[in-house]
Amino acid sequence: MLEFSKLTLADIEKIKPFFEFSKNIICDNTVGVTFMWRDYFEVEYAIYNDTIVFKAKVRYHNDVIAFTPPLGVDFLGCISKVVEYCRFNKIPAIFHNLSAYDLEIFHENFGDFESVYNRDWSDYIYTAHDIITLSGRKFHGQRNHINFFTRNYSDYSFEVITKANLNEVAAFFNKKHAITNESSEILVEEYNKIIEVFENYDTYSLLGGLIRVNGSVEAFSLGEIVGKVLYIHIEKADKDIRGAYQMINNEFAKYFCTDDIKIINRAEDGGDIGLRTAKLAYHPCGIVNRYIVELKN
Numbered sequence: 001m002l003e004f005s006k007l008t009l010a011d012i013e014k015i016k017p018f019f020e021f022s023k024n025i026i027c028d029n030t031v032g033v034t035f036m037w038r039d040y041f042e043v044e045y046a047i048y049n050d051t052i053v054f055k056a057k058v059r060y061h062n063d064v065i066a067f068t069p070p071l072g073v074d075f076l077g078c079i080s081k082v083v084e085y086c087r088f089n090k091i092p093a094i095f096h097n098l099s100a101y102d103l104e105i106f107h108e109n110f111g112d113f114e115s116v117y118n119r120d121w122s123d124y125i126y127t128a129h130d131i132i133t134l135s136g137r138k139f140h141g142q143r144n145h146i147n148f149f150t151r152n153y154s155d156y157s158f159e160v161i162t163k164a165n166l167n168e169v170a171a172f173f174n175k176k177h178a179i180t181n182e183s184s185e186i187l188v189e190e191y192n193k194i195i196e197v198f199e200n201y202d203t204y205s206l207l208g209g210l211i212r213v214n215g216s217v218e219a220f221s222l223g224e225i226v227g228k229v230l231y232i233h234i235e236k237a238d239k240d241i242r243g244a245y246q247m248i249n250n251e252f253a254k255y256f257c258t259d260d261i262k263i264i265n266r267a268e269d270g271g272d273i274g275l276r277t278a279k280l281a282y283h284p285c286g287i288v289n290r291y292i293v294e295l296k297n
Contacts, residue, residue, distance in 0.1 A: 002085045004044035004055050009035065009196075009203055015045065018052045021071040024099035025229050026290060027123050027267045029071065032206055032224050032233035036193040040186070048081050049074040058096050060118050061292055066096040069105075076109060083295060098291040110295055117289040120271035124279045125286040126264045128230065131253040138283050142246050149243025153213045158251040161208025161220065163201070169210055170198040172217040177236050186270065194234055197222065206233065209252045211244065219248035223256070229263045230256055245278075 007015075012031055022029040034043065034054070041056040051072025058066045070078035079095075086093040098106065103115055134142050149156070161169055179191045197204050211219040219237035223230055230253070237244035253264060265288075269276040 001088060002046040002048060002053070002081050004046045007035070007038040007043045007045055007054075009200060011045070012203055012205075015052060018071040019226050021073075022226065024101050024288070025123070025125065025227075025263060025265055026097055026099055026288060027231050027233075027265050028068070028097050028290075030224055030226050030231050030233070031204065032222065032231065033267070035204065036197065036233065037189070039193075040189045046081075047072075048078050051075065051078040053078050053082055056096070058094075058292070060121050061096065061116075064094055064292075065091060066094040066292065068097050069095060069102045075105075079109075079295075093295040094292065095295065096290065096292045098293060099288060100291075103291050103293070106293060106295075113293050113295060115291040115293045117291045119289070121268045121290055123268055123288040123290070124266045124282075124284045125288055126266060126282060127285050128253060128257040128261050128264050130283065130285070131249065131264050132257060134250065141281065142250075145243040145246040146250060147243075149241070149247050153241070153243075155214060156247070157212045158255065159210050159212065160255070161201075161210055161222075165210065165217070166198060166201055168217045169208070169220050170195070172220070172238075173198075173236060176238055190234075194222075194236075197234075207256050209248065209255055211237070211248050211251065213241065213244075219244045221248050221252040223252070225256070225261065228260050229265055230261050231265045232267065249282075 012035060016031055019029050019031070027033050041059060044055045046053055049072070051070045051074045053070045054068040056066060058064050067082050072078065083093045095106070159165060173194060177191070179188050197206065206222045206224050208220065208222050210217050218241055221232060222234040223232045235245065235248060237248055257264070266279060269279055
């Protein structure tokens, strides 16, 4: 019988290698997303035969308890163990965070079943070339913002986030993006976990970059590379500085995208209309849906 344990920061090094088994590019199969949102989704994990499966409360789907597609050497064996676990505990065998690839594998092995997805939690996928070059008429608006920024803040600079400048980044974040009494639950959780990343920067081991203007931090981004995909987890800038968001987006990609990195995943919009508009303005090459299915057990 599978035994699930609560996910903690101490588990990062043990769990990180499993993400290399992922056959999809959903952002949840990364250290950043899995650990930054572990408390919000009440994530637990179990390891069976060198294969990991996560259990979570799917907050955007009626708080159902669901399991991820396993990552490791025994995909089907682990699924059978999940079904056994659900039967024993008299709960439905629900799986979430399935990509189209995972859905096909599930259909091949478990027959017909219904699948659903929530568009608010679909990932935005871009070519690295587009984000780096911003070439063509479709990126005219982004180039205008960047041109305005470079004309008006000619002394700007891009730096990698290190221990030497980490406190400055945290101070900028606390000043410009502090939560208020009106902040939603998800914004409060994001704020708390960004602070956790700053306080445990070596443990998370994410990629970080910042933009300075007149010597002060005015934007930063945090992400990671898994396989040949660059995942953007956090991106914050001073909203009063036109072009700051466009600059950190562009400079971060230029610095961290090697020749092997062809795709950038900028995560979901969570149903935020402003965020959706901003993500669509960069003309994604794809939208990756996350499906939910229920198997008979």
